[in-house]
Amino acid sequence: MTAVVYGVGTSLFGKQPERSLAMLTADAVLEALAQAGISEVEAAYVGNVFGPPGLGQSLLSGLGLAGIPVLNVENTCASGTTAFAEAVHAVNAGRYERVLALGVEQMTAVTAGAIEPDANDAEGKSGLALPSIYAMAASRYMACYGLTVEDLAGVSVKNHRNALGNPRAQYRGDYTIAQVLSSRMISDPLTLLQCCPISDGAAAAVIGAPRNIPTDIRVLSAVVRSGRLWDSRSAHVWGYELIRDTARDAFEAAALGPADVDVLEVHDAFTIAELVGTEAIGLAPLGEGAKLVSSGHTAIGGAQPVNPSGGLLSRGHPVGCTGLAQVAEIVWQLRGEAMQRQVTNARIGLVETLGGGTSGLDGNGCVVAVLST
Amino acid sequence: MTAVVYGVGTSLFGKQPERSLAMLTADAVLEALAQAGISEVEAAYVGNVFGPPGLGQSLLSGLGLAGIPVLNVENTCASGTTAFAEAVHAVNAGRYERVLALGVEQMTAVTAGAIEPDANDAEGKSGLALPSIYAMAASRYMACYGLTVEDLAGVSVKNHRNALGNPRAQYRGDYTIAQVLSSRMISDPLTLLQCCPISDGAAAAVIGAPRNIPTDIRVLSAVVRSGRLWDSRSAHVWGYELIRDTARDAFEAAALGPADVDVLEVHDAFTIAELVGTEAIGLAPLGEGAKLVSSGHTAIGGAQPVNPSGGLLSRGHPVGCTGLAQVAEIVWQLRGEAMQRQVTNARIGLVETLGGGTSGLDGNGCVVAVLST
Numbered sequence: 001m002t003a004v005v006y007g008v009g010t011s012l013f014g015k016q017p018e019r020s021l022a023m024l025t026a027d028a029v030l031e032a033l034a035q036a037g038i039s040e041v042e043a044a045y046v047g048n049v050f051g052p053p054g055l056g057q058s059l060l061s062g063l064g065l066a067g068i069p070v071l072n073v074e075n076t077c078a079s080g081t082t083a084f085a086e087a088v089h090a091v092n093a094g095r096y097e098r099v100l101a102l103g104v105e106q107m108t109a110v111t112a113g114a115i116e117p118d119a120n121d122a123e124g125k126s127g128l129a130l131p132s133i134y135a136m137a138a139s140r141y142m143a144c145y146g147l148t149v150e151d152l153a154g155v156s157v158k159n160h161r162n163a164l165g166n167p168r169a170q171y172r173g174d175y176t177i178a179q180v181l182s183s184r185m186i187s188d189p190l191t192l193l194q195c196c197p198i199s200d201g202a203a204a205a206v207i208g209a210p211r212n213i214p215t216d217i218r219v220l221s222a223v224v225r226s227g228r229l230w231d232s233r234s235a236h237v238w239g240y241e242l243i244r245d246t247a248r249d250a251f252e253a254a255a256l257g258p259a260d261v262d263v264l265e266v267h268d269a270f271t272i273a274e275l276v277g278t279e280a281i282g283l284a285p286l287g288e289g290a291k292l293v294s295s296g297h298t299a300i301g302g303a304q305p306v307n308p309s310g311g312l313l314s315r316g317h318p319v320g321c322t323g324l325a326q327v328a329e330i331v332w333q334l335r336g337e338a339m340q341r342q343v344t345n346a347r348i349g350l351v352e353t354l355g356g357g358t359s360g361l362d363g364n365g366c367v368v369a370v371l372s373t
Numbered sequence: 374m375t376a377v378v379y380g381v382g383t384s385l386f387g388k389q390p391e392r393s394l395a396m397l398t399a400d401a402v403l404e405a406l407a408q409a410g411i412s413e414v415e416a417a418y419v420g421n422v423f424g425p426p427g428l429g430q431s432l433l434s435g436l437g438l439a440g441i442p443v444l445n446v447e448n449t450c451a452s453g454t455t456a457f458a459e460a461v462h463a464v465n466a467g468r469y470e471r472v473l474a475l476g477v478e479q480m481t482a483v484t485a486g487a488i489e490p491d492a493n494d495a496e497g498k499s500g501l502a503l504p505s506i507y508a509m510a511a512s513r514y515m516a517c518y519g520l521t522v523e524d525l526a527g528v529s530v531k532n533h534r535n536a537l538g539n540p541r542a543q544y545r546g547d548y549t550i551a552q553v554l555s556s557r558m559i560s561d562p563l564t565l566l567q568c569c570p571i572s573d574g575a576a577a578a579v580i581g582a583p584r585n586i587p588t589d590i591r592v593l594s595a596v597v598r599s600g601r602l603w604d605s606r607s608a609h610v611w612g613y614e615l616i617r618d619t620a621r622d623a624f625e626a627a628a629l630g631p632a633d634v635d636v637l638e639v640h641d642a643f644t645i646a647e648l649v650g651t652e653a654i655g656l657a658p659l660g661e662g663a664k665l666v667s668s669g670h671t672a673i674g675g676a677q678p679v680n681p682s683g684g685l686l687s688r689g690h691p692v693g694c695t696g697l698a699q700v701a702e703i704v705w706q707l708r709g710e711a712m713q714r715q716v717t718n719a720r721i722g723l724v725e726t727l728g729g730g731t732s733g734l735d736g737n738g739c740v741v742a743v744l745s746t
Contacts, residue, residue, distance in 0.1 A: 053422050054449045054729055057599040057737055067618070069597035070738065071455060074445040076427045082444060086459075093466030224442035226430040245440070356427055364430055365443065 003091035004216040005371070006098075006206040007035025008328035013201040013316035014170040017108040021051060024202035025059045025104050028324075032100070036206035037213075042096040043069045045087045047079035047103040048320035050110045056102065065100070074320070075224070076355030077269065079103060080203065081323025081367035085222035087207045088369075097209045103324035104202040107317075111198060115319075131195055134270035135187035137237035141272060142189065145287030149189050153180035154293040155271035156193045156313055162300055163310025165341030170199050170316030194271040199316030203324035205331070217331050220348075221253035222369040236286075239273070239354050242366045243280035247352065250368035251282075258282030261304060261370070262346040263333045265326035267354045268311040277352055278306060281368070300341055308333060308341045323353040323367060334373050347373050376464035377589040378744070379471075379579040380408025381701035386574040386689035387543040390481040394424060397575035398432045398477050401697075405473070409579035410586075415469040416442045418460045420452035420476040421693035423483045429475065438473070447693070448597070449728030450642065452476060453576065454696025454740035458595035460580045461742075470582045476697035477575035480690075484571060488692075504568055507643035508560035510610035514645060515562065518660030522562050526553035527666040528644035529566045529686055535673055536683025538714030543572050543689035567644040572689030576697035578704070590704050593721075594626035595742040609659075612646070612727050615739045616653035620725065623741035624655075631655030634677060634743070635719040636706045638699035640727045641684040650725055651679060654741070673714055681706060681714045696726040696740060707746050720746050 009031025011024040033039060044065065046056030056070040075082035080103025087101040114129040128136075141147040157180055163172035175193060183192040207219070227242040234241060251257055258281055266281070268274035275289035283304060284292050292298045298306035309315045309329040312322060330349035332338045349371045356364025382404025384397040406412060417438065419429030429443040448455035453476025460474040487502040514520040530553055536545035548566060556565040580592070600615040607614060624630055631654055639654070641647035648662035656677060657665050665671045671679035682688045682702040685695060703722035705711045722744045729737025 049426050053447060054737060055447075057448075057729070061599065061601065067598060067600050070448070070599040071459060071597070072447040074426060074428075074447060075430075075443070086444060089466070089468055090462070093462070093468060095462055095466060224444070225440060226434065226443040227440050228434065356430070364427060 002210060003088045003207050003219045004210050005219060005331050006038065006208050006216055007032045008205045008331045009035065010168060010203040010325055010328050011201045012168050013199050013318065013325070015108050015198065016200045019200065021104055021106050022059055022062050024200060025102060026063060028202035028204040029063055029100065029102060032204040032206045038098060038206065041065060041068065041098045041100040041206065043090065044100040044102060045071050045073055045083035047073050047083035047323060048105060049074055049076060049079055050105060059104065075365040077267070077319050078323055078353040078355030078365045078367045079320040081326065081351060081353040081369065082224055082365065084205060084324055084327050085224050085367055085369060088219045088222045091207050091209060099207050100204060101207060101324060102202065102204045103321035105318035105320040106200045107198045107319060108200050131187040131190060131270065133238055134272055135190045137276065138189050138272035140237050147290055149181055150177050151290035151294065152189060152194060152271040153177045154290065155268065155274045156180045158293055158299055159268060159307050159311040159313045162308050162341055163314035165339060166310050166315060169310040169314050170197055171314050172310060190270055196269045196312035196317040199318040201316060201318035201321045201325065203321050203328050205324055205327050215335050217334050218372045220256065220370040220372050221250045222367070223250040223253060224365060224367050225249065226365045228364065237276055240276050240280050242364065243277055243352060243354060246366040246368045247281045250370050254370040256348065256370060260348050261350045262348050263308060263330065263343045264304065264306045264350045265309060265311065265329050266306050266352050268307055268313050269317060274306060274311065281350065281352060300343060305343045308338065308343055323351065326351040326353060327369065330371050334371060375583060376461045376580050376592045377583050378592060378704050379411065379581050379589055380405045381578045381704045382408060383541060383576040383698055383701050384574045385541050386572050386691065386698070388481050388571065389573045392573065394477055394479050395432055395435050397573060398475065399436060401575035401577040402436055402473065402475060405577040405579045411471060411579065414438060414441065414471045414473040414579065416463065417473040417475060418456035419443060419445050420456035420696060421445060421478060422447055422449060422452055423478060432477065448738040450640065450692050451696055451726040451728030451738045451740045452693040454699065454724060454726040454742065455597055455738065457578060457697055457700050458597050458740055458742060461592045461595045464580050464582060472580050473577060474580060474697060475575065475577045476694035478691035478693040479573045480571045480692060481573050504560040504563055504643065506611055507645055508563045510649065511562050511645035513610050520663055522554055523550050524663035524667065525562060525567060525644040526550040527663065528641065528647045529553045531666055531672055532641060532680050532684040532686045535681050535714055536687035538712060539683050539688060542683040542687050543570055544687050545683060563643055569642045569685035569690040572691040574689060574691035574694045574698065576694050576701050578697055578700050588708050590707050591745045593629065593743040593745050594623045595740070596623040596626060597738060597740050598622065599738045601737065610649055613649050613653050615737065616650055616725060616727060619739040619741045620654045623743050627743040629721065629743060633721050634723045635721050636681060636703065636716045637677065637679045637723045638682060638702050639679050639725050641680055641686050642690060647679060647684065654723065654725060673716060678716045681711065681716055696724065699724045699726060700742065703744050707744060
């Protein structure tokens, strides 16, 4: 069986400490159920990283979805997409006909700045927060491939401009490369506008068995892998191999290749991450991801738009929610409901989420899903 | 397909802050893989409540199980059994042929006493920690059904005595009812020896497709439900209805009834919980669970032994691990490998785990699994 997405929904994204996890969840779940045209599900998978134990049961019971099996799923930044993938597989297996996948996070309750590294692991001991880890990847790319700071900034310009068409995004703006580069330095070479913000938000998808509704979106594959992101013996930067292997599996399961994809949401936690991600997915050869941006290939209107929502950089990054926010964007794009940021003739979409880095060398996961009209 | 358990393993249980999550995990996983006779699995489900993000990926990569899909699953005290159930369903669905379910927790890193209630929820606002919630259930039972403090203490006597045959248990002892009642009062009527201890530990099960090995144990059903434990409108105490409904579903899926079960591991976080649990599972009518203990029905050597391992009260309660420690005990019993505490002619076993209470009225789950030779 090929599971389909009946409907998606999200909250607004941004710093909104006055809105509880329950309120954010209600926004996302009620919208997803309404679009799906159903009021009940048989099970739920809930992606969250920093909330209290039993969170999913509590949130969903508050919406009248009590009694069902609820699985709280944690896979760092990929928690939302992991919940989505597990829900898809449960439907594919015939366990359920209607399942909810929810991602929700209130980052403002956790930190005011970058996520604190775990003092017990190698990054923590080295004093490396996530911006520094990504900055080291960017520096290595600059040394290896001649990447320039302008190349990096181009990702931020594109994604902030895309978010001008996304009323739910946390930030948006028509910046120049010079403006991106002159924003406050966070970790050289990454400036403020090249780092995803601290965000609160929720996103949901209702997944079910195929039915005769043409706007339902098919899930051709949804692959979860774990792996080592940070390996001094590797010829590649943080995350490249894990994304590459996960995308390869996802394309194989979908019987498609990178050239078939019309629109992508890629885990651009920092500008360098979109470049590494698009290369690892196979849109460009190693070291040539920046050309996808400078040529307009990944702009809305280009051949393969990446992060039309604004991505993590502009839409925001409520950690456990992000994967499902990406799924929601791709579903809207494939349904032709993405308003000013609509990609024309989008038939095949891809979501990539990379998680890890706060808990040791190996506490990492990647999810890639391929969706289709 | 009916998934089978190839092998189980556990660490020792107890306060062991000097042993890391990785060391506890290695004990459990290596034993389970050895008993299973395999060295690799295709995926892993990891139950844990209080550890850092990305825990499963980190722990399993350290054991050479890298690259596979890892799902960190949280369902409060039922996290381990939830991981087990999800692994079973993944095998039943044909997604994988060999899956690891792991539960691990280091409670000594979290608290020295009772788990702190969440200040944002109703119990927390009322100052109720878990011992007080269970004490209120015990008081209500005493008022409704004539339950005595001696009836409650009988559960503790039985389970501590059972643990004399379990070298991995945290505590054991040949106590009298008077000794149990004269131990320090924690929350009236529950004395110290009627409360599960703070524990560290890990337990694992390797689950796979049926193969031609007679010691493999069949999983006839594994049901996860969520629900409200604490409802002032209910005629029943905390947890009764959720356990009853989950057990009913598990028996229906297994095409068996309560009378068919030869040995049980029941979530005796406090003495009252075993009495409510055995009634809700259907071993005795409402209010008559204590007779199961006083008559010897649930003793080792009785018709339906409950908690031959010593249960949470004596084996210990490393929260996210507990469900898989229960599964391990039932598998050993059904394989005839439970040494001095072996239940004779055990063919059908049942595990019940109840989670919740630290995060709101509704942040709760129950898992019941039925296993068979």
